[in-house]
Amino acid sequence: MAIETALSYWFVFLIVIAAIELLGGEEERRSARRRWPANLALVAITAGLASLVPVGGLAAAHWAREASVGLLNVFDAPLPVAVTVSLITLSLTSYLMHLASHRIPFLWRFHKIHHSDQALDVTTTFRTHPAIYLMVLGVDVLLIIALGLTPAAIIAYAAVVLAIDLSHHSAIRLPERLDRALRPYMMTPGLHHIHHSDHVAETDSNYGHDIALWDRLFGTYLAEPKRPPSRFRYGLKQFPQDRADDLNALLVAPFRRDPYS
Numbered sequence: 001m002a003i004e005t006a007l008s009y010w011f012v013f014l015i016v017i018a019a020i021e022l023l024g025g026e027e028e029r030r031s032a033r034r035r036w037p038a039n040l041a042l043v044a045i046t047a048g049l050a051s052l053v054p055v056g057g058l059a060a061a062h063w064a065r066e067a068s069v070g071l072l073n074v075f076d077a078p079l080p081v082a083v084t085v086s087l088i089t090l091s092l093t094s095y096l097m098h099l100a101s102h103r104i105p106f107l108w109r110f111h112k113i114h115h116s117d118q119a120l121d122v123t124t125t126f127r128t129h130p131a132i133y134l135m136v137l138g139v140d141v142l143l144i145i146a147l148g149l150t151p152a153a154i155i156a157y158a159a160v161v162l163a164i165d166l167s168h169h170s171a172i173r174l175p176e177r178l179d180r181a182l183r184p185y186m187m188t189p190g191l192h193h194i195h196h197s198d199h200v201a202e203t204d205s206n207y208g209h210d211i212a213l214w215d216r217l218f219g220t221y222l223a224e225p226k227r228p229p230s231r232f233r234y235g236l237k238q239f240p241q242d243r244a245d246d247l248n249a250l251l252v253a254p255f256r257r258d259p260y261s
């Protein structure tokens with residue numbers, strides 16, 4: 001659902017942020033020339049796939065409400081209750097799905113494409129294997145129908161999370177002091193950058209997309225990198241460097257006998 005919204009309403013933000021990042025300097029431009037063809041191709045492939053799929057989270061929510069299907073609709077929950085329950089459910093589900101993407105080997109085969117990026121900028125946000133789109137959509141639609149989540153909450157959550165996702169992967173960072181002050185309460189770009197480290201103990205942390213509560217509750221919160229800044233690297237050590245920017249390699253990696261795990 002986040003991807004649907006991104007592709008239809010937020011694409012312009014990606015372009016604007018990318019343009020600002022390119023102004024950063026020669027190193028950023030060299031990195032962009034190397035990484036962006038594959039990252040942007042993955043965006044285009046996922047967009048094409050999304051346009052072919054006739055089901056969406058929002059449409060499912062409207063259908064469930066009209067048909068009085070799903071827990072909140074069956075019990076005719078008052079709007080404030082329905083919106084609150086919907087937002088908490090969406091937030092917790094996005095945390096659990098991200099955690100599962102790292103802990104379940106089959107899902108990690110696909111999610112690792114996102115983590116194999118050797119630098120972080122706004123194009124990393126959508127550097128995902130197209131199959132991830134279908135998996136996330138499937139879980140979202142089942143959840144939305146089963147619980148009867150509110151359409152307004154789905155739109156609001158998708159918009160907010162997308163803005164956060166873009167900021168998490170952007171080279172444009174929050175001021176250091178502000179990032180640190182916010183970390184106990186919400187997932188800041190600084191916390192998400194730790195999640196993209198090539199050091200497993202750092203990658204296995206900070207799974208939340210929005211609030212820091214779930215990571216703190218389930219013991220996956222990591223406020224500071226475990227290694228000194230001089231040793232910090234993005235990417236995946238096990239993913240061959242010469243394949244990390246190769247579109248074909250990224251698309252077929254999950255299906256290899258040895259998927260660079």
Ligand SMILES: [Zn+2]
Pocket residue numbers: 098101102111115195
């Ligand atoms: Zn991850």
